[in-house]
Amino acid sequence: MSLRSKIVLILVTVVVAYAALDNGLLRAFAGHAFGRWEREDAAQDLARVQRRIDAELQDLLGKARLYAGMEAMSRFVGGAAPAFADEDLGPEAMERAGVDLFYVCDERGTVLWGNVLDPSTRESVRLREFPREALSLNHEALLFRAQAGHVAGVMMTHLHPLLLATVPVRGPEGALLSAEVSGFERPAHGAIVLGRFLGPELKQRIVDGELALVSDKTHAAPRRIELLDPGAPDLPAELLRTEAGQVYRAGEDGLLHAYDRLSSLRTGEKLVLHVALERTIEAHKRMSVNYALLSTLIGGLLILLVLVRLLQRIVVAPLTTLTAKATEIGRRDDTSIRVGMPRTDEIGQLAGEFDRMLEKLAKSRAQVIETARLAGMSEIATGVLHNVGNVLNSVNVAANLATKKTEDLSLCDLEMLVGVLQSHERDLSAFVGQDPRGKHLVPFLSELAGALGTQRKSIQDELRALNQGIEHIAELVRAQQSFAGTKGVFENSVLAEEFEGALSICRQGLMTCGEIEIVREFAELPPVRVDKHKLMEILVNLIQNAGQALAERGGSERRLTLRLARAGERTARLEVRDNGAGIPAENLTRIFNHGFTTKKNGHGFGLHVSANAATEMGAKLHAASDGPGRGAAFFLDIPMQVTSVEEPALAAA
Structure with a gap:
């Protein structure tokens, strides 16, 4: 007014x-x-x-x-x-x-x-x-x-x-x-x-x-x-x-x-x-x-x-x-503008003080700009470290599972079989053909081979998840190193595949949250030009937050829903919904603020960095919840044709 x-x-x-x-x-x-x-x-x-x-x-x-x-x-x-x-x-x-x-x-x-x-x-x-x-x-x-x-x-x-x-x-x-x-x-x-x-x-x-x-x-x-x-x-x-x-x-x-x-x-x-x-x-x-x-x-x-x-x-x-x-x-x-009001009353004094304030502001502005640049770099670095920490959790879980599954390989059965064969190396044909134990040798070998194959596949899956996590960490580090030079590359991406990739990175972390039902509702959408790195960063944060909310809720029937649909004629919507702890109404407008968190060990970086990343690639991130104990949903709305002002420069380079 x-x-x-x-x-x-x-x-x-x-x-x-x-x-x-x-x-x-x-x-x-x-x-x-x-x-x-x-x-x-x-x-x-x-x-x-x-x-x-x-x-x-x-x-x-x-x-x-x-x-x-x-x-x-x-x-x-x-x-x-x-x-x-x-x-x-x-x-x-x-x-x-x-x-x-x-x-x-x-x-x-x-x-x-x-x-x-x-x-x-x-x-x-x-x-x-x-x-x-x-x-x-x-x-x-x-x-x-x-x-x-x-x-x-x-x-x-x-x-x-x-x-x-x-x-x-x-x-x-x-x-x-x-x-x-x-x-x-x-x-x-x-x-x-x-x-x-x-x-x-x-x-x-x-x-x-x-x-x-x-x-x-x-x-x-x-x-x-x-x-x-x-x-x-x-x-x-x-x-x-x-x-x-x-x-x-x-x-x-x-x-x-x-x-x-x-x-x-x-x-x-x-x-x-x-x-x-x-x-x-x-x-x-x-x-x-x-x-x-x-x-x-x-x-x-x-x-x-x-x-x-x-x-x-x-x-x-x-x-x-x-x-x-x-x-x-x-x-x-423009700090060179002056009011220049020729009055001697209180308002004239105010105008004069305003002009002097502009002079001081012009002198300190360079320092402020430099301080702001360093603060921005620090905030980005903090966000990158937070995301690296999230991925390291999944990498650590995958490494531990791979180690445990390696320890659980059926080597004892194989060593026992070698001992039996060594004890009958001189009459091996007779042992296999006439001895009742030898008759079970071939079936035993077949079952052992199958078990070892299954265990090998499980270990390979964990190693692949481990490798994906390490690649994501490398990408985060490269993004931080190249922050001063380039923003990122926009590529045609199948959003359902990006969802699956983020879920794969978070899968091991979700397993630590208890039994969770994962529901996929993916509509068929054409490829969308996005910054894959930023999109992956956002989805990983949202999925991990949903898993933590489900862990806080406890009980049975914990459900994580990943939904892909149109939010308009030219907008794709990626939705991550859980029936976990929920969000109070007064916090819905604060959860994206830097440093805001309700977790005991939280830092308040994840959603803030995700919101900034969404804005940088022309998307919009927002949340909804019916209240505490009634779950929450996060929506990422991405234009179906996203362009970046940096792309021509990158292409020319």
């Missing part, structure tokens, strides 16, 4: 942090004030809804008093005008009165006429709380509180909450209510019971009444009005813990839910009035806070632009010039 980008990022971070802090404080303080305003507004909504409910109850009381004051109604209740019900009572009368429940009862609670209409369908329905036959004298609709003269309130039914009004009917004697009993009075002659369900239509009428009262744009009419039982689910816990007071809760639906308690006609029961309100005040709060945030960001952006412009002229531009000079020096490798 450039310096300018860092400065801009820091300034932007400061501005954003300030805006966030300012916005957070504003939200905290404004949230408290707006929240109080919202609750006060919700309390007014609750009060308005309650007033609308009271107005509906007063309307019901007025209609009930009209019916109760009718002389015909008094005679009907007294049994003197039975035709009154057919002529003046019915669904049409209920529709005119705008009621959903109409009951006419006598002084015993017997229902002389009654009907309940569903508020949605306007069909007659039965209401469990209002039997059609008779109402109990203790029914809520017939219990008049002393001195009240009527019953008015809300009660819950199985259909909807019901607004109820009851007025006594005047009797012939003029009495309305009987004597007080336990704080309540009962109708002396009869009663008119009117009810209106708090259904969708009535709720909408209440909402419309609210809209008519609202002129403030920050206020909206209720979205939902409900009367709930105290045991209804999802009521606020604080509402259940208190006996009075209003409760407000912001819902996940984006509405403010206000709750209050209403007295029910049922003694001791409190209903819950729930009003869901649009959060217009909260929306205004968010708008105000967002406007403040926007203004803060715009102001911060203007300050940011001014600061960036000043920093660009005073700091960034001079540093950019200095960086460009340094980049040019690195690209052209």
Whole structure:
């Protein structure tokens, strides 16, 4: 990231942090004030809804008093005008009165006429709380509180909450209510019971009444009005813990839910009035806070632009010039370039010190180049010695096996046979033809010859492996001796044969690692131009490392897979895979570093030298592993047509 980008990022971070802090404080303080305003507004909504409910109850009381004051109604209740019900009572009368429940009862609670209409369908329905036959004298609709003269309130039914009004009917004697009993009075002659369900239509009428009262744009009419039982689910816990007071809760639906308690006609029961309100005040709060945030960001952006412009002229531009000079020096490798910045501030001092540093660098560069050359020679020599050591291990094993197999030759049997023949040299024909032991002489000689032939072949194989190892050592030494003059010779090579040659060199070393299954998966590929010496060096290192990893793993089913395939249209891939100790993920990028090793007696040269050798011949060496204990794989990707810039010079020589 450039310096300018860092400065801009820091300034932007400061501005954003300030805006966030300012916005957070504003939200905290404004949230408290707006929240109080919202609750006060919700309390007014609750009060308005309650007033609308009271107005509906007063309307019901007025209609009930009209019916109760009718002389015909008094005679009907007294049994003197039975035709009154057919002529003046019915669904049409209920529709005119705008009621959903109409009951006419006598002084015993017997229902002389009654009907309940569903508020949605306007069909007659039965209401469990209002039997059609008779109402109990203790029914809520017939219990008049002393001195009240009527019953008015809300009660819950199985259909909807019901607004109820009851007025006594005047009797012939003029009495309305009987004597007080336990704080309540009962109708002396009869009663008119009117009810209106708090259904969708009535709720909408209440909402419309609210809209008519609202002129403030920050206020909206209720979205939902409900009367709930105290045991209804999802009521606020604080509402259940208190006996009075209003409760407000912001819902996940984006509405403010206000709750209050209403007295029910049922003694001791409190209903819950729930009003869901649009959060217009909260929306205004968010708008105000967002406007403040926007203004803060715009102001911060203007300050940011001014600061960036000043920093660009005073700091960034001079540093950019200095960086460009340094980049040019690195690209052209020219220590004669100078910055030459005529400034007296800190940046000018930095430019002057940079120029003086270049002068010192030019003087010491020759020494550095010589030191680097000697270090490179030392590293190459170390790698060659490491590879010679690897081959010497195989040579040593082959020599030991050849010596042991020479000692195990069947010479004792041959010497014993010579002794027998010497003891019978005078009667050899008779011994061979007549003596039972002599008859076994020819078969014995045949078996002895076969055993000696087998042992000779085994010794010859070991000697050939020994000779190949010595030749490889000689090639390594010659390569080291000729390092200053030539890099190597590229030849057409059959990669499968190179694999087999490397395996042959390492075979004896692999035998010391225990029983290992060697799997060959060689695809048919055309000859590829490679540096055979470097390729052999890489493959020997990879195979020996795989054998050591398998030895560390232990157990059975140790497998070494040598695979030859295409990795692309013009790329050959040589793969050495084992199911040994594996490589941790954090080491996959470090195993090719010089000196890195996880072996107790390792030096960290083999893979480093192999990676360098692969690069020198235009190939790529990389590794993969699923983790410790899950094996590893090394891939050598070689271009199918590898050319070397040294080849024309070699050919000319």
